[in-house]
Amino acid sequence: MSRLISIASPDAASAPVTFDTPLAMLAECHRRVEDQCATLQRLRPHLATHGPDRAAAEAATAVLRYFDLAGPKHHADEEADLFPALLASMAGSDAVCLRELTDGLKADHRRFEQLWTGLRAALTEIAAGRPAALDATAVEAFCALYAQHIAREETELLPMAERLIDPAVLAEIGRAMRRRRGAPD
Numbered sequence: 001m002s003r004l005i006s007i008a009s010p011d012a013a014s015a016p017v018t019f020d021t022p023l024a025m026l027a028e029c030h031r032r033v034e035d036q037c038a039t040l041q042r043l044r045p046h047l048a049t050h051g052p053d054r055a056a057a058e059a060a061t062a063v064l065r066y067f068d069l070a071g072p073k074h075h076a077d078e079e080a081d082l083f084p085a086l087l088a089s090m091a092g093s094d095a096v097c098l099r100e101l102t103d104g105l106k107a108d109h110r111r112f113e114q115l116w117t118g119l120r121a122a123l124t125e126i127a128a129g130r131p132a133a134l135d136a137t138a139v140e141a142f143c144a145l146y147a148q149h150i151a152r153e154e155t156e157l158l159p160m161a162e163r164l165i166d167p168a169v170l171a172e173i174g175r176a177m178r179r180r181r182g183a184p185d
Contacts, residue, residue, distance in 0.1 A: 018174075019174040019175065019177050019178040019183065020171070020174055021174070022077075022082075022170055022173045022174040022177055023158050023161055023162055023170065025174070025177060026074065026077060026078070026082070026153075026158065027154060027158060029070065029074045030150045030153070030154065032066065032070065033066075033071070033074075033146055033150065034146075034147075034150070036062070036063050036066045036067065037142070037143040037146055037147070039059050039062065039063055040063050040119075040139055040142070040143060041139060041140075041143055042059070043056060043059050043060065043063070043126070043134060043139075044134050044136055044139060046059070047126065047134060051131060052125070052126045052129050052130055052131050052132070053129075054129075056126050057126060057127050057128070057129050059126075060123040060124075060126035060127040061127040063123055064120065064123050064124065064127055067116055067120075068120075071112070071116075073177075073180050073181060075109045075112075076180060077173070077176070077177050077180065078105065078109075078153075079106060079109065080176070081172075081173045081176045081177070082157075082161060082173060083102040083105070083106070085161075085165050085169050085170075085172075085173060086098060086102070086157070086160065086161050086164060086165060087099065087102065088169075089164040089165050089166070089169075090164065098160070101152075101156060101157060102157075104152075105149065105152065105153065105157065108145060108148075108149045111145060112142070112145065112146070112149075115138060115141055115142040115145070116142065118135065118138050119134070119135070119138055119139065119142060122134045122135070
């Protein structure tokens, strides 16, 4: 049986991030998105060779679980907590540039939702062990948009948030992230 699911990222040996470090937690979520996108990209050629076998079903299930559950929470972390805190930390003309950045990232989130809807139907079939066409163009568009989005967040948004948001506000963002996931305080 071919192995499609990545169990650990290459950086798994590094110190774990927690809700006490919400910006690091958001960056760690990006690593998981990248892992799931890599699984999604490997799934198409696997299906061509092996069909919807057990490995394909497990991979599809893992991708579905991540993008149905964790992905929306990550977007909510940003839209409900991080973006408003960052905007509140700025004043004057600087906020205009930041608003353009956050509006663009929110638009990406809506585009992910649209692309995910198309991919989800095929992945649901594959997860059930049934044949389904996983559209190559949709997979590549989804993964490429995530790669661009992550790069923008990690080069622009997260460094700015680290520099500008008060530590007490970051702590509250971490608590909100914890509550969103139903994790104990």
